[in-house]
Amino acid sequence: MTTRRKFLGSTAVFAAAAISTDALAQVVAGKGQFGASGLVGNLQGPTQSTVIPTSFKEAPQLAELVKAGKLPPVAQRLPAEPMVIKPLESVGKYGGTWRRAFIGPSDGENGNRIMASDKLLFWDFTGSKIVPSVAKSFDISADGRVTTLHLRKGMKWSDGAPFTADDFVFWFEDIYGNKDIVPAPIADMAAGGKAGKVVKVNETTVQFVFENPYFLFPSMIAGDTLIGGGQSVQQSSARSYGAYAPAHYLKQFLPKYSSEAEVSTKAKAAGFDTWVRHLHVKKDWQLNPEIPTLGPWRTTRPINTPTWVMERNPYYYVVDTDGAQLPYIDTIVMTLAENIEVANLRAMAGEYDLQERHMDLAKLPVILENRERGKYDVHLDLAYNGADTTLHVNMDYRADPLIGKLLGTADFRRALSMGIDREQLNETFWLGLATPGSTAPAEAMPENPGPEWRNKWSTLDIAAGNKMLDGLGLSKKDSDGYRLRPDNGKRLVIELLAVKAFMDWPKHAEMIAQHWRKIGIYGDVKESERGLAFQRMLSGDHQLFVWTNGGTELLYLYPSWALPTDVSNGAYGVEHAKWYASGGTHGTKPSDPHMVRALELFRGAAGQQEAERHKTAQEIWKIMIDQQFHIGICGQSPALMGVRLASRRLANIPGRTCIAQHCRTPGSAHPESWFYKA
Template sequence: MRLRLDALIFSAFAALTPAAAAGAMEFVDSPYFDEAVAAGTLPPVEQRLPSEPLVVDLDARGQTVGTHGGSLVTLMHKAKDTRYMYVYGYARLVKYDLDFNIVPDILKDVEVTDGGRVFTLHLREGHKWSDGHPFTTDDFLYFWEDMAHNEDLFPSGPPSYMKIMGHYPEVEALSKTTIRYSFPVPNPDFLPGLAQARPNQIYAAKHYLSQFHPNYVPVDELQAAAEAAGQRNWAAIHIKANRYYRMENKDLPTLQPWNVMNEAPADRFVFKRNPYYHKVDVNGLQLPYADEVILNIAEEKLIAGKAATGDVDFQGRYLRFDDVTLLKRNEAEHGYATYLWRIAKGSHMALYPNLTAKDPVFRNLIRDVRFRRALSLGINRREINRVIYFGLALEGQNTMLPKSPLYREEYRTSFAQFDLKTANALLDEMGLERRWDGARVGPDGEPIEIIVETSGETEQADILELVADSWWELGIKLYIKPLGKETLRRRIFSGQTQMTIESGFENGLATPDMAPHDLAPVTQVQYQWSEWGEYYETNKTGGAAPDMEIGIDLMNLRRDWYLAETREERTEIWHEMLQMHADLLPTIGLIAGVLQPVVVSNGLRNLPEDGLWNWDPGSHFGLYGLDYVYWDKDAVTAQADQ
């Protein structure tokens, strides 16, 4: 099989102008760089772009061609939130298009051959880092040879995301613009890993980072520099310098649309346009349109109020559904619109019964599927939806959303109707009798009481108050125990927590070609079976192996997905796993598709009114291209005249 991804590119993403036409195109620089170009400190734009830049047809994406200029202001809560500029900028080797197909971006194209074992990546001739240094396969080899195989930087060997079925790839640079990764078995995770909100790193800026590496500088010089900087060794300096995802080091070159100009501590971070960015629009304007993005730091509890008084140009993070009334009320006075985007998690809120809880009485109770089904049937999701979400959410289990090709209505509705009669019958069948006050009595003779530990959010508490009312109709008492997030996690990981409430599957928009990680116990932060996830995550050195059929079967199916050779086989496996979740309820979904308020200033263009808010895939604003967002100057002027 040989698949050239460039043949698929821009079906709904952007049209790539043929090389000859792109070569003949007249490129247009931002006035932001006029002085630097005139002074000779920066080359003209045609010398800064790759020989074949990515030409984006915005009309094909349902967006409009814009103009250069201006800044975009948003709010964040803490300095480390600078990392969201890497997420929002969403320049990736390959990325998801608007239909969640993987298409080339930084890369010119990709060839996938030998049944998904061999990946040949083609870079753009003449592509440069943000400091003007060539971006070549040397940067890929530096990561693989000098970083991933250096025990001081990677003590356990190359990162696990480069391994498939226990095997690492053979990495070979065929030229300065072509590099090949050859795996001994098919690796369906390789390209999706490069397209993530936080992508797997497979390249690094060699020309910058090699100054901190003993393969290029004598180790005694590096050690002296480390001691002078208060670091323990050269590796600590190298690691700190290369936190590419955090966007905290202004000296680290980037391929993103903007790069940070100042470092923490600060309450205002300025991101300046990358003069060597690889994209242009159909009129030849080098992207991004906006010259700067400004991240102002504010108290989390104040962000909604500041957004409502016009202190931002765009804002999504740190806004909640219960802010909508405030935001809508202030739109006209402060010149913005409040868009409502669907949150794309499998469930906005779900209950996580701890199947690996240490308490033997509760563990035996919660492991009985009849008990979990009774709890689910005893929840009035319509009431939750109407009281808290004004009836705008989707009711049902934790599963795929309707826009996913894997969605089936029966997965969402399974044991999701409010049916106290059936729920009580299931509990009766289990022999859980009621005592004089209506409480159900457990196998130990004590009344059944479930403590749901939460991170202290008001939204969670409001939902649980409603659940508590209906569960008492089953004779089960629910108690809410708010905790700090770190304390809550420690208790879950140690098996002390009976149940918690949290969002569901991270990706409710999965396709058959995306690995079903959410569905099997592969990480400790899956709160329904944290101990099993730790066992997998630590390569069997921690936690415990699954000792329930559901855990064993899901892990076997996940393995089968990796071994599958066709999309049809992968689709069938996905549905088997989704059906198991619908039948056996390792999590109990409540509502999904809750609306995320997104504030957008009047005159700001190319953010959709009806969008999806998702971490991965989606990268929040990244899916829609923050580099395509621009100011409609006529609209801004008209508003100013009002």
Template structure:
């Protein structure tokens, strides 16, 4: 998901704080993250290790060590020895910044929601493959090795031998087939096939398990992005499940257990309640920590998994930390107090309401709290966006919205520098609105770099006079002399800046500045807060004109999660046309042909023949079945060119702004921006942060001083 509302602060950012905030941010470079403004020389989280992660397979350690608490259980006979709990070939952490650590201690932090999947974003343990080096490389995970045929229609996954669930039961491919056959393919269960289960033509794969450690996937057309998609998201977290502990879950499934109630697969049924391992202490996991206790709306505690299948290069079974404690704090001001009063000992701001405007306050309390401000790159294509609904229900306004000149004029009327200064403290790079500047397609060669630059700068220049000239040319002029421009036919023109009524102030303040800029060229622009309940339905039915409270977070390449690039679903800039893409090739494509597009089930409409969306679809369809990576990059460049000539569809502000990480002086192995291959890639959910940096390797220099604690 791309909405970063959870990150953004909820206290109004005052313009008077901008100058001070900019100075503070300047002092938060990687080299100075561990220090303070007063000259403190504490090393903090900064490491002198090499940048990035090794991509070659790491050697298996000759011997293994374990937590003292687990060693005690082994000695008493309650646990088997560590060698028997680990797989034959454990995953060896390849990060260059990781050093040998110490066992013990607790991370105590805050989060805004006990029901969300944010806790799982700390744990990569269920993932089949893993992204390394900020998404530039794909590495083994549970899958030890994999291969495909030349045209990427056949994929074979070879899993590690000896992996065990947290209750000690063996993991096998039966756990994947249970998910696939008894959930995904079971019409009684709502689980849907993930992207990686479909070929480039959208047809469902055929999956078999030849043995306990092998999965074979067969597609009717090339599926070249399979490996990327097996690495993205957190499996059994914010992403698709891909497995369930069959030995535990089958007791709640009617196929395996008699007497299971008929509502087993509904919200009232036990099946889906029991499978949510982040809230159910009884549900086995493969992650470094397992749920120890769950108090809804208060606290969630995760305890060490004695069977975790990952180790350090010197053979230490991970995790080092005994527990993760998430204190649920919905109030943004209380979250900030927890940090400034030292009631927590770590914080990843992406899951809170702490934002860049809070850095000054956080820096002022560093000496007392020992929480140092660390910054990771977001890697996003833009912070707070504006995008018009290309399928807006009112015909005349829809026609104007679809006129590229209208959107180009509004882009040139947008003073992005003001927003960058007021909201993002002069961080990031100004942009018209694009996919991620860190996208692989934009760094593969000089042509890719130029394509990105052309897109970024296409309608970036702040030029109100040019904006007025373009509007005049398309007949959007002030016909009645009231200072406001009308539509070409003389009717009133009003632009609604629609947003969730509970949106973070980041979005609201941006909207206020944007409305000011558009009003200055004669556009009657008004802020329109909308109740969050039903917002999504109003959007996909074409009832909302704009969406102004999202950001473009996307993956390490533009095709692994292309919804911002190409309308293929109903939540982004062309919802009804995106929905039509989903029914192509199905019986629904030819149904309801005589029904108004807005009254169809689901609402959907065909794109204009030969128009930009149809051209984007054709290029995207080619990319899905193109096994040659360079040719896929070139297809992306062609899509970008359509965004330039027929856009902009995304009105961004600035890309790649920082994410705050508060790291205690005593905590080690937390990477700094300088340790990371690209400085971080924190914004996209599909590149799960901080899981990709393996928090299981983090440790306390003095673990006895960081035991059970934190505010409840």
């Protein structure tokens, strides 16, 4: 095994940085765990208060607009019952520009997460309790078939138009219900395979009604799901989900409210070949500054420019305990970084005020060394998902029948997994401090299948891997020791599609390919830009995709990196996802009975109470790990959005935040409650 000392001494990125022993010691103190570093604080965050202030305050620039008659007074802009946030440390003061990095038009999640309070319900800062958000409250019927949301009376969109139950009906009937926009239904809007519906009770009450019990539904609309992710994430990047939409604005782009000829003419005048493509851009808050939103800030300069700019929403529905309308910070300016390396260098130079996205764990010692020069603090936020790096297997690969057959064979996948030296990968890319193993969530999570499943098929065993591959009829090799295809005698090549994103996954893939030489497998690493890689996935044109399994720590709320349930994610076969989401009316049923069984269990869990759901999830995890539908490498670390640099000028910054997909990091820490001390 490569020792940590040897690794650090031989790696160029560290050699050039003159790292002190003290800085590294903070990371590797104790038993070599992140938790012993002194950089992992307690989970913290703001809380909600039920006491509504009797008077309200607003940002100075908004007060000037009120004075000039260009904006109604703050009390008229807020709902009758605004959400009240008790800040982590103290009430803040207005002003300032949050400087931050993004890496291009495909980095929309960078902003979506900051806007996460546009979700109907949310999770508290611990990630364990559902709390109000856009909806002031909810209830679910005793039989689990009806979930009722109670909206905030007088709440408004960012342009001042009323936000009501009509916006839910509009989304359900005219966006989600239009097959030109959403060709296939989503599983989130069905229970027991039966589609649900949205019903307006009155202006501030909306119901989601299902034929079968759906006790999971409140968690779904609080999670990062297609139904509950909120407008910012679910109506950007050509998605059309999220349960509500600004009817008063979007009707002008729909044929139903004029004619197909008229909206097509508008689309062509704007440079689009169809009205649907035009609509996708018009409803995308990242691209269209005119779209009304509910989040704390709104785009004023779009993401497809070198500087993505967001300014405060004057109608934001949240106040602090003193009645000050949030957010405190005026503006967010995201500056384009050419790549992750540039983003990290700028962060260490103090050019960003708070940055966790794209921060490279491998550079942690250098980041620590530069704290005083950059005037920032470093926080490590540990994730609960099983694998920061995962090989996602396309179970419906058709371009090459032999490769498709092998990828669909459990022993082939198991052999690939046992041919990986996770300890070396851990030492090289996680400073030796992650947890190697399968994709199973952390043992602290209620859906963890048991400690023995961490290493199932997920430890280095070259002899066993070779024996499995020989048993599959792949015993013949070329002069370099690589296995030959039984159909044509040529070298067997397995492609790993990788993106340099939250981690340097192409480098991970290259090391894995080197490991596979010992089991006679030639791994061909294809590095791709993120957007192009996802396009390949959606076309089914990938074999193994190297990415995280983030979000699967709560399987039901974000299953798309574990099971083919999401039509916008083709990791395991987009046709399989269409089959699942449509209840079998679209797409292709998986040929693997174990995958079918896992999907059946997953579908049935929606009607179960919480304790039973956890047991079902554990059974699903056992199937997925035994079958190695996804091959885990290392995880339960701060590698993905858990290395957090915070300017010492900022206040109300948590010592540790919840790194989980349903928490929408950093969303559950409510960035609108952060402020500049000076």
